[in-house]
Amino acid sequence: MTKKYETEAPGYTMTTVMEEAARCLLCHDAPCSQMCPAHTDPGKFIRSVRFRNLKGAAETVRENNAMGAICARVCPTEKYCELACSRTGIDKPIDIGGIQRFVTDFEQQAEMDILQKGESNGKSIAIVGSGPAGLQTATTMLERGYSVDIYEKSEKAGGYLTYGIPEYRLPADIVEYEIKRIINLGAKMHYNVTIGKDITMDELKASNDAVVVAVGASEAKVLPMFEGNDYVESAVDFLARVKEAKGNIKDVPASAVVIGGGDVAMDVSTTLKRLDVEHVTDVVYEQFDEFRASKKELAGTQREGVTIVDGYVPESVDGNEVTFKARNMDGKLTIKADKIILAIGQQVNADNLGINIEHGVVPYTGYKTDDPKVFVTGDIAQGDQTVVWAVRKGKEVADLIDSELIGGTK
Amino acid sequence: MIKKDLSVDFLGVHFENPFLLSSSPVDNCYEMCAKAFDEGWGGVVFKTIGPKNFEVDEVSPRFDELTKEGTPFVGFKNMEQIAEHSLEENLHDLKQLKENYPDKIVVASIMGTNEQDWEELAQLVTEAKADMIEMNLSCPQMTSHEMGSDVGTNPELVKKYCAAVKRGSDLPMMAKMTPNITDMIPAAKASLAGGAEGIATINTVKSISNIDLEKRVALPIVNGKSSISGFSGKAVKPIALRFIQQLRVAAGLEQLPISGIGGIETWQDAAEFILLGATTLQVTTSVMQYGYRIVEDMKNGLMHYMEDQGVDHLSELIGSANKNIVPAEDLDRDYKVYPKIDWDKCIGCGRCYVSCFDGAHQAITWDPKTRRPSVDTSKCVGCHLCNLVCPVGAITTGEKVMKPGRKGNAEDKQVESVRLTHF
Missing domain, CATH: 3.50.50.60 (FAD/NAD(P)-binding domain)
Structure with a gap:
């Protein structure tokens, strides 16, 4: 039952990563590299992959980014490197995160020790x-x-x-x-x-x-109306609990309403579906055109079959029944669920x-x-x-x- | 669906289409050839049949590939020798193929170690009702130096063995040439002098494809060792085209019937071989990669090409590009053509800028703000490297100018090509 929760999507193979690297135009003064907030330099490491220098690629990633394998998986690349990718002028950007994941997975398999401790300065x-x-x-x-x-x-x-x-x-x-x-x-x-x-x-x-x-x-933020409600759990607590138990939690609800529209809300909604919660509805303050979650996470959540309602703000709660008010129209929405998870930010x-x-x-x-x-x-x-x-x-x-x-x- | 007559006559034999499997692993038994016929091949050159006393003993594994980026099979290395079935089985298969597929062409490829072998084999395949003989004088990976490309580089032996085959058979015969030679013309002429009516070329190129860097052994690794052996596939096409072109323009060989071989996998490759003088076409490597079905697109694509060119018979195309291939000293060197950059198509990757600076004449300037290249005609020599590296076809041929002091009208110079104008 937890397999869906535990299993990461498969990464590239040597052949498929070369195919993706071959799509890269190897730009002069690569725009992707200028857009990485951490200066991870995708232009350089993709070129290394293209010329089959995987160790060199791993050095470029790691020396610039101690979280290289993590960023490869969770970075909202669509807002940074991939936003700048010249290949978009032809079809779609290079899957830079995917190539970085291949490189850092290789680094781990090859047991490379790239980072070197500096000579002690006594401080x-x-x-x-x-x-x-x-x-x-x-x-x-x-x-x-x-x-x-x-x-x-x-x-x-x-x-x-x-x-x-x-x-x-x-x-x-x-x-x-x-x-x-x-x-x-x-x-x-x-x-x-x-x-x-x-x-x-x-x-x-x-x-x-x-x-x-x-x-x-x-620490999770909680709206006053939800304080002391037994049906309510914060996203932070819920995600930590599920991760710690590797998905084996005992109180999987039959239905859940998630409140919030950032990546954390997407993580909660998708996790619920992967734990086989049949009905998951995510109610979001923002409308789709102003969404905070990355497109990739939003798409993943929609693919899992989560119902997403945008443009509603919680107005009142009575036990497990939450009433929302439309922000830009007249109207209300009342949802009853076994569980209410708040993903409205942290403090x-x-x-x-x-x-x-x-x-x-x-x-x-x-x-x-x-x-x-x-x-x-x-x-x-x-x-x-x-x-x-x-x-x-x-x-x-x-x-x-x-x-x-x-x-x-x- | 388009319908055109693809039939050709080659050495007096009528082929329903010019596509043949070449003598190789792809046609080593009846079942393989039958399936290939069913899928539309015009003929087969049955895997080379050797003399009764020559024992074929193959290695394992026996192939390797050259790759580039994500592309497999850019080139293919093969260590397999000639037919591993017994002489009797092979002759039986030839006969059965002709019985069951009377309209398809069965070419018997043979290889002997001495005149007697060649003569006997010629006789046997003739009795088995083969339509034609191909003499394999060119396999580069035989375990005997009396066989294969060591023979094909020696014109005297070539002539002697061709004559032996002619004594054993009155079937039309072509000699298969090796490219592991500087000039193919003496060997080709020797085979004609010995009685051959046509030439098949090229066989594989002697090669070492890759080395295992840990074990320091070439690939494929055969119990810790490897050998030089034949290389084929797309990578050898330019070498094959060059040999065919040179044969067809050599004095006395202008009408030489040629069966073209070397990296054919699309109708375009096929058309190129025809335009340089091949009448029939032989294919192996792309079949090993993709199967017999590739003949469907080669035939259909060639029909569309004929339609586009306004020809009803392939014979109208054979060798017709040769007049446009001239010695380097005869080329027009009086003008140059500048590249033209279409900024609407340009996506700002800067590849033209990098290649022009590092590989040409620093004639492309780069605006880092707009990420757009421009051509500096004071430096540009008109080499068009930029056109080749542009990933979106934004660079084409532009203004043509005469070099200082040269006579003529630059606008009359013809430089446009499908490659240069379409992406």
Whole structure:
């Protein structure tokens, strides 16, 4: 029964990846490469595949992106590299994510150790949070010769990668392998430690040259009308529970209504269908032309047979019966379901960290805080909130700290 | 569906269409040839029959392919030798084929080790009612140096063996030439002097296709070792066309009947061989990859081509492109033609810019903001590399100009081609 939940779509073979790489026009000054927020350089790694240099391709991906195998699977490429692809002028963009997945799968099979620890400079960095931004920050700092300690409040590293994105889209063993790579590089992991509770920020600052706060937005938002309702569960809790149980949850409902229209709502809706929930309806505040979810995830959700109703906002709830109001028309919609899952966004818990958060982010651009020893990165820093942006922010905060502490540029 | 007469007469034998399976693994028994006939082939050159005392002992595995990007079978390497069935079985199959398919043409390919072998084999296949004989003087992977391409490169032996075959049979006969030779004309003339009426060419090109980089052994690996052997398929087509063209323009060989072989897989390939002088066409590699059914599109496509060209018989096309292939010193070198870039078609990939800079004359400028190329005529030599690399056919032939000091009207120069104007 959980097979559908656990099974990732098959990747390319050597033959099919060559066919896809042969579609690539190998552009001069490749537009795709200019569009990757993390500078993963698809133009270069696809060219390496085309000329059968898979090891070189793996180096290009990995040296630019410590989350290369993860980005390959979850990046909304349609908004970045594939949006810029010249091939679109002929038919459709190159499947850059798919080729990157082939390359990183090869890297894993070949047991390549591409990342190299820099010569120690005697300085130490503490990172709060082990989501993609924290992990990328750690990688870049380790490559530059810093010692790195990562503090994670949960029992596993990875944040939303580990506890959120469903198994069929991002297998746990892929995430574990990416993290193991960074641990092998020298990152010291401290699990089940909450900074501000178990260890204070002052203690961290005293024992490190810099502290990077990368806590992300891990806590579910709940609308007041749903508080205390037994039928209601947050998307974050639901996805974490299903992933932990590898899909073997006992209370699979017969029907469910999902509220929200981002990628998380798509993950929840698709997961429900893959757990064989017959009736899944997703009610979305936005209309289709303003949807937040990536086209790829939306299409996947529709393919699973989820009913998507756009342009409605929840108005009231009575037990398991939710009434929505049309945003742009007169009318209401009432749905009764065994389960109500809220995917209306997450909020930041930065208690006792001394960081000012407004609407989920710091109220200033960049990574510096008022405290010269403390930096922010990841979703709480300004910018997009995707994995690839987390990688970018991780590299940028590492650059900044390096230049502040050592005075070098790169 | 279009209907045109594809029949040809070759060495006095009438073929319903020019498409034959070449002597190879694709026609080594009755069942294979029968199926090929049923699917529309005009004839078969039955897999080479050797002398009774020659034991065929094959290796495993025995093939390899050359690939490029995602394309398989760009070229094909083959280590198989001649027919592995017994002489009696082969002769029986020939006879049965003729009995059951009287309108199809059965060519017997034979190969001996000495004059007596050749004469006897010729006699035997004639008794088996074959329509024609092809002498295999060109297989590059025989285990005996008295057989195959080592013989075909020696004009004296070629002449002697052709004469032996003629003593054994009065059937029309063609000699199959090897391309593993600088000039094919002496061997072809020797075979005609020995009595051959036509030439079949090319056989496979001696090759090493790939090396296993871990084991440092060529492919295919036969218990840790490999050998040089014959290469065929699309990659050898240009070599085959060159040999055929040179044969047909050699003094005294202008009307030489040729059975063309080498990388034919589409009607276009077939038409090219015909235009350079082939009357019949032989195919193996593409059949090994795709099966006998490929003949359907080769026949139909060739009929449409005939219709487009306004001809009713293939004989009107044979060799008609040869007059347009001249020595390099006779080409018009007085003008150049600039490329013309269609910016509506251009998708801004910059491949023309890269190739012109790195492979030609730095004559394409690139605007990084608009991502559009332009031609700098002060540097352009008119080589048209840009046209070849453009993935969308946005670059065609444009303005033609005379070189400084040359006489003539540039506009009269003919340079447009289907390749240059259509994508």
